[in-house]
Amino acid sequence: MTCDKDPRTSIQGKLDRYARALFLRTGEAEQDPPRTPDNTVIVQVIQSSHKILEKNMGKVRSEVFLLRQGLRNVADRASTEKNRISELENMVQTLRKEVTE
Numbered sequence: 410m411t412c413d414k415d416p417r418t419s420i421q422g423k424l425d426r427y428a429r430a431l432f433l434r435t436g437e438a439e440q441d442p443p444r445t446p447d448n449t450v451i452v453q454v455i456q457s458s459h460k461i462l463e464k465n466m467g468k469v470r471s472e473v474f475l476l477r478q479g480l481r482n483v484a485d486r487a488s489t490e491k492n493r494i495s496e497l498e499n500m501v502q503t504l505r506k507e508v509t510e
Contacts, residue, residue, distance in 0.1 A: 424450045
């Protein structure tokens with residue numbers, strides 16, 4: 410395996426750019442993170458990604474809760490409407506019997 414020294418194409422250069430983008434996105438650093446050995450950069454990238462995922466999971470959980478609540482409301486309304494339809498059908502049958510008598 411050859412070691413590419415060009416910071417635009419080397420693995421270390423790509424990791425550094427990705428880490429910088431994550432640091433800037435999460436607001437943890439206002440400037441580039443310091444250049445560090447490969448493992449430290451990878452750990453920092455993973456930690457930053459984990460923080461972003463935790464934040465997004467909180468949003469997803471609240472959206473799922475709201476969707477479930479909405480589905481319960483729709484199911485309740487559907488049940489109510491089904492009961493109304495049954496009552497109306499019974500009334501129609503009763504009226505038909507009265508008319509035929």
